[in-house]
Amino acid sequence: MSFWDIRFWLRSAKADADLKRFRDGRGAAEAFDLLYGKDLDPWGFEVPQFSYQRQKYDTITRLVPDRQFEDALDLGCGIGLLTQRLASRATRVLGLDVSQVAVDAANTRLAHDPNIRFEQADILQLPDDLDGRFDLIVVADVLYYLQPMSDAVLKAMALRLRRLLKPGGVCVLANHFFFEIDPDSRLSRRIHQAFAWSPGFNIRQEYRRAFYLVSVLDAA
């Protein structure tokens, strides 16, 4: 692990500690707005020396099946860095995030690109009019923030995301995974197990290496 990996890990831990404080009695939208209001890049995703994020985006875009998609959805898109990359693989890309502050920043950053747009939405309360609209969904480092968190919530989430897909659609799930003894990493494993369990998906590919897990799932 390099000096920069340690800096990245410390910054992520600080962002998650801030988030825990902001959560106190607040819903996800308000808590994440406070986090992004304090720093528009809380986890340092734009810091070029932090290779975790860059490698994660590289791995995800490499694992996305090699075809041109029509409508891609980036769930929990933050300030839209991964969304921007997905735009090379899909005709239209929609980024949704619970934080209006992040969505505003993403819309400002990518205002020049008419094929990408961002809206505020809670992944736990996705409107039914999104159903069946996407042939690619990407969910990167989002689901471990869900509250309440349980295997039942994760399995329900897998079924809900399946309903968003067109026939033949693909869902790509990515979550950080550092060490087996790390409770957050164990939660990442549970998330991937819940999606693997789901009757709505067939596993096309699983990537299991430091420092993240990626599952590529075909709509069953």
Ligand SMILES: C[S@@+](CC[C@H](N)C(=O)[O-])C[C@H]1O[C@@H](n2cnc3c(N)ncnc32)[C@H](O)[C@@H]1O
């Ligand atoms: C660690 S960031 C990951 C951002 C982006 N997916 C990436 O990989 O660059 C987690 C994001 O999930 C969003 N998020 C957390 N809970 C959410 C929810 N219930 N609904 C939608 N977005 C959520 C946060 O606002 C935040 O932008």
